[in-house]
Every structure is written in C-alpha cells, then in structure tokens.
Amino acid sequence: MPRDSTQSPQTRLTPANSGFSGTTGNAWYGLFPLVAGLAMATALQFILPGAAGPYYSRIVIDAGIAIVLAVSLNIVNGMTGQFSIGHAGFMALGGYTAGILTHYGSMLLWGSAGRHGGFLGSGELLFAASCLAGGLISAVAGYVVGLPSLRLRGDYLAIVTLGFGEIMRVILQQTGRVIDDAEKFRSGGLSQLIPPPVGGAVGFDGLPKYTSLFWVYSLVTVTVVVAYRLKVSSPGRAMISVREDEIAAQAMGVDIARQKVMAFVIAAFFAGAAGGMFAHESGVIISPRDAGFQRSFDYVIMTVLGGRGSISGVLIAAAVLTALPEMLRDFEQYRLIVYALLLIMMMLVRPQGLFGIHEIWDLFAPFLRRQQKAAP
Amino acid sequence: MSLLAIKDLSVSYGAIQALSGISLHVEDGEIVTLIGGNGAGKSTTLRTVSGLLKPGQGSVEFEGKSIHGTAPHRIAQSRLVHVPEGRGIFANLSVEENLMLGAFSRHDADQIAADRERVLTLFPRVRERLRQQAGTLSGGEQQMLAIGRALLARPKLLMLDEPSLGLAPQIVQTIFQVIQQINREGTTILLVEQNASMALQVAHRAYVIEVGRIQIEGPARELAASDAVRKAYLGAH
Amino acid sequence: MADLVQTLITALAIGSLYALIALGYTMVYGILKFINFAHSDIVVLGAWISYTLSSKLLPRLGLDPHNPVTPPPIWVAAVVLILSMIICGLIGFVIERLAYKPLRRAPRLNVLITAIGVSLLLQNLGQLNFMFGASPQKMPALLPGWEIATLTFSDGESARSVVINLVDTVIFATSATLMLLLQYLVFRTKLGTAMRAVSFNPDNAALLGIPVDRVVSFTFVLGSALAAAAGFLYVMKYPGMNQPAHTIWVLLGLKAFVAAVIGGIGNVRGAVLGGFVIAFVEQFGAFYISSNYRDVYVFALLIVILLVRPTGLLGSPLREKV
Numbered sequence: 001m002p003r004d005s006t007q008s009p010q011t012r013l014t015p016a017n018s019g020f021s022g023t024t025g026n027a028w029y030g031l032f033p034l035v036a037g038l039a040m041a042t043a044l045q046f047i048l049p050g051a052a053g054p055y056y057s058r059i060v061i062d063a064g065i066a067i068v069l070a071v072s073l074n075i076v077n078g079m080t081g082q083f084s085i086g087h088a089g090f091m092a093l094g095g096y097t098a099g100i101l102t103h104y105g106s107m108l109l110w111g112s113a114g115r116h117g118g119f120l121g122s123g124e125l126l127f128a129a130s131c132l133a134g135g136l137i138s139a140v141a142g143y144v145v146g147l148p149s150l151r152l153r154g155d156y157l158a159i160v161t162l163g164f165g166e167i168m169r170v171i172l173q174q175t176g177r178v179i180d181d182a183e184k185f186r187s188g189g190l191s192q193l194i195p196p197p198v199g200g201a202v203g204f205d206g207l208p209k210y211t212s213l214f215w216v217y218s219l220v221t222v223t224v225v226v227a228y229r230l231k232v233s234s235p236g237r238a239m240i241s242v243r244e245d246e247i248a249a250q251a252m253g254v255d256i257a258r259q260k261v262m263a264f265v266i267a268a269f270f271a272g273a274a275g276g277m278f279a280h281e282s283g284v285i286i287s288p289r290d291a292g293f294q295r296s297f298d299y300v301i302m303t304v305l306g307g308r309g310s311i312s313g314v315l316i317a318a319a320v321l322t323a324l325p326e327m328l329r330d331f332e333q334y335r336l337i338v339y340a341l342l343l344i345m346m347m348l349v350r351p352q353g354l355f356g357i358h359e360i361w362d363l364f365a366p367f368l369r370r371q372q373k374a375a376p
Numbered sequence: 377m378s379l380l381a382i383k384d385l386s387v388s389y390g391a392i393q394a395l396s397g398i399s400l401h402v403e404d405g406e407i408v409t410l411i412g413g414n415g416a417g418k419s420t421t422l423r424t425v426s427g428l429l430k431p432g433q434g435s436v437e438f439e440g441k442s443i444h445g446t447a448p449h450r451i452a453q454s455r456l457v458h459v460p461e462g463r464g465i466f467a468n469l470s471v472e473e474n475l476m477l478g479a480f481s482r483h484d485a486d487q488i489a490a491d492r493e494r495v496l497t498l499f500p501r502v503r504e505r506l507r508q509q510a511g512t513l514s515g516g517e518q519q520m521l522a523i524g525r526a527l528l529a530r531p532k533l534l535m536l537d538e539p540s541l542g543l544a545p546q547i548v549q550t551i552f553q554v555i556q557q558i559n560r561e562g563t564t565i566l567l568v569e570q571n572a573s574m575a576l577q578v579a580h581r582a583y584v585i586e587v588g589r590i591q592i593e594g595p596a597r598e599l600a601a602s603d604a605v606r607k608a609y610l611g612a613h
Numbered sequence: 614m615a616d617l618v619q620t621l622i623t624a625l626a627i628g629s630l631y632a633l634i635a636l637g638y639t640m641v642y643g644i645l646k647f648i649n650f651a652h653s654d655i656v657v658l659g660a661w662i663s664y665t666l667s668s669k670l671l672p673r674l675g676l677d678p679h680n681p682v683t684p685p686p687i688w689v690a691a692v693v694l695i696l697s698m699i700i701c702g703l704i705g706f707v708i709e710r711l712a713y714k715p716l717r718r719a720p721r722l723n724v725l726i727t728a729i730g731v732s733l734l735l736q737n738l739g740q741l742n743f744m745f746g747a748s749p750q751k752m753p754a755l756l757p758g759w760e761i762a763t764l765t766f767s768d769g770e771s772a773r774s775v776v777i778n779l780v781d782t783v784i785f786a787t788s789a790t791l792m793l794l795l796q797y798l799v800f801r802t803k804l805g806t807a808m809r810a811v812s813f814n815p816d817n818a819a820l821l822g823i824p825v826d827r828v829v830s831f832t833f834v835l836g837s838a839l840a841a842a843a844g845f846l847y848v849m850k851y852p853g854m855n856q857p858a859h860t861i862w863v864l865l866g867l868k869a870f871v872a873a874v875i876g877g878i879g880n881v882r883g884a885v886l887g888g889f890v891i892a893f894v895e896q897f898g899a900f901y902i903s904s905n906y907r908d909v910y911v912f913a914l915l916i917v918i919l920l921v922r923p924t925g926l927l928g929s930p931l932r933e934k935v
Binding site for chain 3: 081083085148151152155156158159160162163164166167170171173174292293294297300304333334336337339340341342343344347348351
C-alpha cells in the first residue's frame, strides 16, 4: 500500500507546548490567534494601500486568496494523503455562486449591481454572506466528490477530482449571458435563470468589486486557524493517521471514510469562499477557465513545495509563488518552466516539501524547550 | 574455492538489523540448508545474495568473484538462480510462458528445448497444464513450475526459499525427492527451510540461523542428531 | 441513417486515436503503477514534430507547405510519421531515465507529482520561441484529399450521401496496424512476456535474469512512439494546430486516459476497447444530445464506471496488498 516513506513511522505532531496551542478550556488562549489575525487584516486594510500603493496591495490580495486555496487543499492532500487535483473546480463553483448572489441580490435589493455602501456597509455584508454561501455550496459539492474517495484510492481519486473540475469548466461555459439591466431582471421571472446568466465562456463580468485586504485576510485567518486546530485536534490526528497507514488507522478505530469525506468538505468550503473573494476582486473576471486543472495544478504545486501537512510551509509557498511571477514579469514564459523544474527536483531531492509535516515554529521548538527547562 | 562464499554479511531494514555478520559457504555439488525460525534472517540472506537487497557490510562471492552491489538480473544471468519465497509465479502468464521465462537470457534454442523436455519429464504435472494460466495452479504445482523454471536457467547454484511452505506432506515428499535428483544431476543447492527435519534429511551440510546470526553449523546428519537442534527445531522432547 | 453512418465513421477514427494514446497510459501504469501525466504531452510533441518536419521537408521537394497546389508524394507522410515516432520514443526514454527511474521505490504519489511536473515542463518548453512558439499553426496537408467511397442513403424522397475520406481511412488503418503489432509484441514475443512479468512483479522478474530497467525503458519508448503516431494522425485530421500548452491537447490526453481507465488500466486490450467506447459516447452524445457537453459525457461515464466497476471493463479485481 502506498505510504509516504519520507515520514518516520511515528508521526511527530507539534508538541502542545510550542507556541500556538490546542489546549482546550482556555477561551482566550483559543481565540487569541483569531483576534490577532483579524486585527492584522484590519491593519492591512488601512495601512498597506497608502504605504505600498494599489499594485502591491493587489499582489497581497492575490497571495491571500492563494493562501486560502493552498492551505485548504492541504487538508485533503497533506493531512489525509489523498490527492485532489480539482481544487479550482470548488473555487469556481463558490465564486460563481457568490457572484450570482451579490450581482442579482444587489439588483433586487438596491436596484443596481454596483457597489453599495462603504467599509463594512450593507454591500460588503451581502458580499460576505455570499462568499459564505459560495463556501457552503462548494462544501456540498465536496461531499459529493469526496464520496468516491471511499472506494477509490490514490490516482483514481485524482482523476475523479480532475474530472469534476473539467465538468465544472464545461458546464460554466454553457451558461447564459449576464443580465445587466436591473429592471429587466426584476420583471423577468424565474425562467431567465435557466441557464444561469453568469456569462458563459467569456466569464462573469460586472460583479461589484468588494474584495479587500480586510476580507481576504480575515478569511486567511479563519482558514489557517481552522486548519491548525484540525491538525492538532483529535480528528486531525485521525486524518494524519489515515495518511500514514490506512489499515493501521482503521485498526485503531479511526473511521477512515468519515475522515476522508470530512477533509473534502472542509477543504471545499474554504475553496468556495476564496472563490467568492476571487470573483469580486477588482481586475478579475472569473471565467470557466478558472475551474480548469491548470489552476488546480498551481495549488497542488504550492502544497507540494510547502510540505504536505505543514500549514505554515504551504502558506509561505503560496505567498512566494504568487508574488514571484509578479516580480519577474519579464520572465513570464519561463515561470511555469521554473515551477515544473522545482516540482521535479523537489520530488527527487526533498519529496516531503520544504517543511515536511512540521510547522515553521517547530524549527524554534528546541530553543523554546531549552528556555522552559532553564526556567525553574 | 567455494561456489558461494558469504563473509560477515550485515543487512538492515531501516533501523532493524536483519543480519548481523553471518558467514557461510557452499561448495560445488552440495546441498546446503539454512534452517531457523520465523524472522531469523533466512530469506534476507537469499535476497541479499541474489541482489534484491543491498548489503550493509560484508562480502558475497560467487565463483570467486564479488557480486556485491551487482544488479539482480546480472546475478541471475551468471547462473545463480533464486526461487523466492511464495514461488514467484506470474499468475497473469500461462504456465508455458512462466516456464520459458526461465530461459530468458539464453539463446541456444536446441539446448533450451532439450532442457524444457527434461523439466517436463521431471514434473509431469506441469506438462499437463502448460496452456493454463499459472494463477490457476495449486500450490504444489506452482512450486514445481517455479523449480522447473529455475532449472531452465541452467543454474550452477539454485537457491530455494521454503519450497515446502503451505504444501501437503505428500507433495513435500515429491518436491524434496526432486531436489535430491537435481542435485545428483550436478546442480548445487542452497535450501532455506523451516521444515528442519526434511531439510536435514536431504542436505549434506546445514547452518542454523537465529536472529540474524549463524548459531550452529556442521554436517546435516550431526545436526539432526544434536540435542540442541532437536529441541529447538525438530520438535523432539 | 446517413447521420448515423457519418457519426460512426468519425467515432471509429477518433476512437482509434484515443486507443493509441490510451495504450501508452495503460502500459506505463501496468508496469510502474502510476499515471504518466506527461503522456499527453508526448502526443503534442508528436504533432508539433510532425509539423516541423513537414515544413522543413516540403520546401526541399519544391512544394509550398502552406499552400499545397500539388499534394506531396505519399511517402512523405510515412517518413514524417516514422521520424516523429522515433524522436518521441527517444524523448520518452530520456524522460523515464531522468525523472522516473530515480523514484522507482518512492511512494506512488511522489511519482504522480513528478509526472505533473514533467507535463508542465514539456508544455512550457514547447511554447518557447526557439521551440515551437506559442501561436497556433496550420499543419500542411500531407495526404491527398481523396474520397475512398461514397455511401448514399435514401430516406423516401431525398437521398443523402456520406463520404469516407482518405484521412479517416488512414487513421483507422494505421492505428489498427500499430495496435495489432503491439498486440503481437506483448502477447507473442519473449520481450512481451518479460514486460507482462515485470508488470506483475518486477523483483521476481529480475530473479529470472530479466533486465527490469531496460524493459521499463522499452515500455516508455513504445508508448511514446504510439503517442507520436496519434499526434501525427490527429493533425492530419484536424490541421489547425493549437500551441503546445493549449487546453485542447490536455483534454485529448485526458480522454485517452479515461479510455484506459474505463477499459481497465494496465490491460492492453482494455485500452483499445476503452478508446472506442469513449469515442462512441462522445460522438453520439455530441450528435444526438448536444455537442456542447461532449467532455461532460466522457467524464461522467468515467465516474460512473469507477463507482460501479472500479477496475474497468476488462480489469481484474483489485488486489490490495496489506
């Protein structure tokens, strides 16, 4: 049976005393990362555009969306050791769902699809709710796609997820034109929703551009916290045990089926929500292409480079791989060549990824432990 | 010069030491048996000799030449043939195809045909089933096919890993008779067995291996008579 | 009736292409147990190498590759086909040696990721300007536009005719010949027996003196040559060639992979069967339901087959080793 030979048989999980902790009972301790993350998101929102200009702010937003997608994909690929290459399909599904809700919702509520209200105003709240809804719809799809994982292993499952992404892409291409006229939409009745008016092959244009640093990094915070909690929690350990040795995990009473499907559902939820952010980002028109495997591969590469199972590793990989091509615009045609070589070299030299299953703060763990020992 | 000489051979699987410095030799024309319990290191020894496992330390010489680190197919081509535990039959091929794979690296068509005839005379049951899928054979028939196939490689040294495993006593008798016959016709044999009493009956010399070390060695008849061996491996009281 | 026959002819031609590509996937899977994602890129290479060869060769014969007034002699097509098969075979050999061989004992997932890397690499190398460039090209017509036969069907008053073109005939005949040769090689020769033995258990094969690495290399060469043939035949039928990293190529490869899975991956005859099944589902679905969803039929069929019969139509039941 396939197993990751690069890991020692005993999976080393982050010790509970290293920095972030999964200890229960202390509400403040548990909430701290969330609050810190949201504070950081707010700070970014108000400081970065002024300090660095719109160009760099945009890159930081792109990086944030990539982080959510890569970290969530890592729950499936890194933690349960399954192999999904259809993550972009979930992203697109969530993006389109959220887009329908804000675009046509705005028309119904306010009579136009344009931006409505300021920071945290009613328009942004509709947007946040739409992203949430997009995540939920994707989660349902994640459940459906995750079900075959009960019967299929490894590469077969990879093909099913890839097929899902491609089916999403083809179906999105067959959708109808976007309705721009609010009056016409209000009076048009339900029949105009079939096929869904989301733009067909050209993409869903005209969405209000609500995506901002605040919203993206709030989502990043939630994603990272959930992924981390999952990793150190008992379900997370159960997931990792599924990856390390499925039969042994089963023998220990782990409900493999449940863990696998749950990983799919959670990952799909965050991908869908990130899709919502992507669809409403200024300068972006979400299109059927975004559901395709090429985009999925981008996220796979991020998880592989970061280390399947390492949240901080994947986070760093996602940020770097998003920012790098922007910095190297002139070398655009070499970008994917470099990625491809990185991927191949990585598998030959360091197949566990930069960080393996470890977190970046694990690198400092020996230091922390020494300190604790020194203290009386 | 010994046909096969193993000196101070150590092998480990990751952190687990499977062989810790074993030495043994096989002379031309002998049947040598390596007996010992489950996990003693018998199969590991054979798998290292045939190149499937990489030795950590020590030397393996066949016909005076080191075969340390040689690819398994090269070792097989030098006519040191290993019939692995579980017989190594290709269930997806026909019996005939399995058999003829034994002669894979030979090109002397006439001699191959003669050898094939000799093997089929030795194992009439195999001849009856030449056109079947090998996966449909019984355990005993598979063992005969595996030995017959190995003979088509014209081995100078034939290494058999637990040929009696999982077979009915009557079949085991037949197999061991054939082993002796092959040996009389000039093939040297290194036989790994858990069935120590059978092995000691047919072998000239024997080694007893325990947790990766050779514990006792000597003429098979002496070992069969020794109290220590009888107690530990022959079930005598 | 005419429509039915026309669809049937197209399905047979396309099906034989899928089958040719599927054979490469299935042989590599049979022997190394991983999906060679880069296989579809060999098809692309085959097509683009055919293009490059033709556009170099035709001017030397005094023919304009882009505006063929007189069709080139028929041997040109054969030469281009064989050369691109040889070149792609060599490329397949090099890829296996450099990227896959070092991972022989690595987890399958790592090999799969490597294969994705190789695929990305080939696509994007191919698009560099000193390679094939990133713009579409038109494949010169190497085959004369003969009509082999015209079938006329009358339904009551009107009569409609279906033309069988030389191109479709060549595609079918070439593929059938190659597949029969492969069949012979795999099931009737010593080397083929060795290939099947290695795919069952490489260690035990090595114990019989079979050079496993060479057999694996040979499998890659063979699969890549078949892929190159498919690439050549594909652009004979559809001369509008997309740039190497275009989605349409990946979809072609993916569908062929689906064909291999549906037939029972690892099974040579299954790959051929799967190729035709996919082509029939796709072509008939496209004609009788809607051509917009042709890719959906294929992937939907894949998912259904995987759920109902995970080992494919001709695959043997999975043996999960513990």
